[in-house]
Amino acid sequence: MKFAKSNNSMRPARQAFPLVLLAALVAGGMLTGCDGRRETREVLNMPDMHFQQSFKPQEPNPWAENGTMMTPPEGTVPIGFQPYTIGDLEADELASKLQNPLEPTEDVLRVGRKYYGVFCIGCHGETGNGMGNVVTVNAGMPIPPSLYSEKLRSEWTDGRIFHVITRGQGNMPPYDRIDPDKRWAIIHYVRSLQRAATPTEEDLQMVEGFKTENPELFRNQDGKE
Numbered sequence: 001m002k003f004a005k006s007n008n009s010m011r012p013a014r015q016a017f018p019l020v021l022l023a024a025l026v027a028g029g030m031l032t033g034c035d036g037r038r039e040t041r042e043v044l045n046m047p048d049m050h051f052q053q054s055f056k057p058q059e060p061n062p063w064a065e066n067g068t069m070m071t072p073p074e075g076t077v078p079i080g081f082q083p084y085t086i087g088d089l090e091a092d093e094l095a096s097k098l099q100n101p102l103e104p105t106e107d108v109l110r111v112g113r114k115y116y117g118v119f120c121i122g123c124h125g126e127t128g129n130g131m132g133n134v135v136t137v138n139a140g141m142p143i144p145p146s147l148y149s150e151k152l153r154s155e156w157t158d159g160r161i162f163h164v165i166t167r168g169q170g171n172m173p174p175y176d177r178i179d180p181d182k183r184w185a186i187i188h189y190v191r192s193l194q195r196a197a198t199p200t201e202e203d204l205q206m207v208e209g210f211k212t213e214n215p216e217l218f219r220n221q222d223g224k225e
Ligand code: HEC
Pocket: 116, 119, 120, 121, 122, 123, 124, 134, 142, 143, 144, 145, 146, 147, 149, 151, 152, 161, 164, 165, 169, 170, 171, 172, 173, 175, 186, 190
């Protein structure tokens, strides 16, 4: 009753009209929203895991054993990460099992000699002793180990040498740009350098015999031996 007697209700209609209009506009705006779309409410028939207790960063997690992050299950890898589990030692072991697909025929040895001359001779030298031009001329370049060491001759398989050519080792850069067949041919040539450096009595006799049979190959231009 008190309100009915208030000033507002007594106001003449002429003055009240703009207020009514304003109220209508505001209410209309609230109903439609600013961008004119209607509000939609999500209906959840089966909420399942929709509502979960989530934690703020750094907040203790009572479910985790250590109160912080849960440990990922064993074998979990981050998205996009490609695990590479073969270590260097295993790689050497695995590579050692690779077989040289080529036979050391004369043609193969010629190819090997050619590409040894292109890619290896600069550091490893003509005979494989490690005194290539890069080493002797350019002081500071470390002397590579001999290619006819006991280790390389009796322990290292062709596959192991193939691995070093392909991946490099220490100061030696990788030479995977050499065609694999040429790498294998180079290895046969390296084997022949090893044999030349440590010839058996038979090898020496064979060379002597070859010399007698082909004297022209061992003569200088002036005809001397
Ligand atoms: C830029 C110089 C350089 C070139 C070119 C090069 N090497 Fe080497 N090589 C080295 C050095 C230095 C080492 C020793 C690396 C180390 O273990 O630190 C080495 C090591 C090796 C070994 C291992 C020897 C051992 O006892 O561990 C082999 C086998 C080998 N090289 C073969 C080759 C062959 C075959 C080529 C040609 C395809 C070649 N290298 C080209 C510098 C070179």
